[in-house]
Amino acid sequence: MYEVKKLVKKFGKVEVLKKIDLVVENGEKIVIIGPSGSGKSTLLRCLGRLEKATSGKINFCDKDINKISKTHEIGMVFQSFNLFENLTVLENITLAPIKTKLMNKETAIEKAKDYLKKIKLDDKENAYPADLSGGQKQRVAIIRALMTDPKVILFDEPTSALDREMIEEVLNLMEEVAKSGITMIVVTHELNFAYNFATKIIFMDDGKILESGSPQELFNNPQTERLKEFLKN
Amino acid sequence: MSFFNEIGDMFYKTFIYENRYLYFLDGLKNTLIIALLAVIIGIVLGMVISLIKDYNKETKHLKVLTKICDFYVYIIRGTPVLLQLMILYYVVFKSIDIPILLVGILTFGLNSAAYVSEIIRSGILSIGDGQKEAAKTLGLSYFQTMRYIIFPQVLRSMLPALGNEFITLLKDTSVAGYIGIVELLKASDIVSSRTYDYFFPLIVSALIYLFFTFLLVRLMRMLERKLNHVRS
Numbered sequence: 302m303y304e305v306k307k308l309v310k311k312f313g314k315v316e317v318l319k320k321i322d323l324v325v326e327n328g329e330k331i332v333i334i335g336p337s338g339s340g341k342s343t344l345l346r347c348l349g350r351l352e353k354a355t356s357g358k359i360n361f362c363d364k365d366i367n368k369i370s371k372t373h374e375i376g377m378v379f380q381s382f383n384l385f386e387n388l389t390v391l392e393n394i395t396l397a398p399i400k401t402k403l404m405n406k407e408t409a410i411e412k413a414k415d416y417l418k419k420i421k422l423d424d425k426e427n428a429y430p431a432d433l434s435g436g437q438k439q440r441v442a443i444i445r446a447l448m449t450d451p452k453v454i455l456f457d458e459p460t461s462a463l464d465r466e467m468i469e470e471v472l473n474l475m476e477e478v479a480k481s482g483i484t485m486i487v488v489t490h491e492l493n494f495a496y497n498f499a500t501k502i503i504f505m506d507d508g509k510i511l512e513s514g515s516p517q518e519l520f521n522n523p524q525t526e527r528l529k530e531f532l533k534n
Numbered sequence: 535m536s537f538f539n540e541i542g543d544m545f546y547k548t549f550i551y552e553n554r555y556l557y558f559l560d561g562l563k564n565t566l567i568i569a570l571l572a573v574i575i576g577i578v579l580g581m582v583i584s585l586i587k588d589y590n591k592e593t594k595h596l597k598v599l600t601k602i603c604d605f606y607v608y609i610i611r612g613t614p615v616l617l618q619l620m621i622l623y624y625v626v627f628k629s630i631d632i633p634i635l636l637v638g639i640l641t642f643g644l645n646s647a648a649y650v651s652e653i654i655r656s657g658i659l660s661i662g663d664g665q666k667e668a669a670k671t672l673g674l675s676y677f678q679t680m681r682y683i684i685f686p687q688v689l690r691s692m693l694p695a696l697g698n699e700f701i702t703l704l705k706d707t708s709v710a711g712y713i714g715i716v717e718l719l720k721a722s723d724i725v726s727s728r729t730y731d732y733f734f735p736l737i738v739s740a741l742i743y744l745f746f747t748f749l750l751v752r753l754m755r756m757l758e759r760k761l762n763h764v765r766s
């Protein structure tokens with residue numbers, strides 16, 4: 302799915318990503334962990350085409366990521382939800398598939414209502430984002446990303462802006478989504494979730510991938526001092 | 535008694551005698567034509583300028599056009615509108631036969647566009663990049679994002695600033711008399727020169743300006759309420 306080679310990203314003179322190499326296979330659930338400022342989100346944003354690599358290469362489905370035309374194949378969920386404030390829940394979900402002519406209006410609305418029913422928000426289809434709780438917003442954002450049938454969904458700290466009791470509902474939905482077999486890459490600080498959810502965990506620090514492997518390997522048998530220290534906190 | 539007589543006399547001389555009220559009506563008509571058409575030019579051109587600049591910020595394309603827009607806004611904001619009017623009239627259109635009213639409309643339209651573009655630009659900035667990024671990952675194009683998501687929100691947040699701009703524009707048209715356009719203030723000036731009285735013509739002009747700016751304020755309030763209601 303993804304093939305990342307010697308990815309370097311600089312903001313001005315600051316090198317945020319230092320020659321990252323990474324391969325993501327179809328269907329993998331990857332969780333990226335690491336301290337703040339380690340470059341996790343920047344890496345994810347590069348994979349989501351929101352940042353351009355300073356040097357190095359990212360291939361998506363064997364193609365240069367800058368040359369793919371179907372941008373909706375990479376879905377993304379953000380820490381701050383980023384729902385469209387001027388649109389209702391239903392419009393938020395159906396706008397992109399209709400306007401990009403991915404499906405006609407009837408199909409889109411039907412599909413959207415199905416999804417809303419599944420997450421038990423069908424009574425909110427005409428509400429505006431401002432009327433929803435944080436957890437509800439993020440769940441709407443997740444099904445909005447699902448609507449365009451992406452091949453991968455990137456989650457950028459999806460629960461960091463939420464209260465404790467709302468984190469659960471979002472994580473549950475993510476586990477539900479994972480069952481469909483879709484590839485997911487998640488940046489999060491929820492280590493318990495990471496342990497149960499991930500097929501592979503990546504530990505980043507200072508713009509580099511220090512360790513990667515199964516949750517058991519990393520959590521039970523950390524190799525580097527940095528990871529040991531990180532897990533202690 | 536003689537005081538009221540005098541006032542009645544002045545009123546008669548200012549408005550009734552020789553149908554002088556027609557000067558005011560004509561002046562008002564020109565003022566409104568200039569202001570209305572200039573607002574339209576200002577909004578359309580201002581939107582284009584702000585879109586070019588924002589598109590450049592997002593994609594790094596249109597570099598030359600963006601530089602031209604920056605320069606344009608710099609020039610317009612950095613010089614008095616009366617000077618712009620005079621340059622357009624005495625320099626640019628010097629040897630071209632063009633209705634003088636059109637020179638006024640163009641000047642105030644081009645002037646307003648620079649300010650409106652800055653208002654829209656700050657409106658776009660106030661919405662932040664989050665929704666734009668979400669739209670991008672959903673496959674929406676830049677223009678789809680602007681049309682369906684950003685502009686509807688920008689419009690609401692910039693309405694007060696836009697209202698101010700229109701009020702300023704309406705009042706600023708009063709300098710158009712300088713190149714011979716008979717707008718409201720010029721009209722009252724013409725009447726004064728006939729009656730040797732400044733009181734009535736000036737006060738009446740002031741009241742007319744006040745009336746229309748008051749209307750504008752109410753109109754903007756109504757629009758704001760309507761847009762807020764949509765959001766619920």
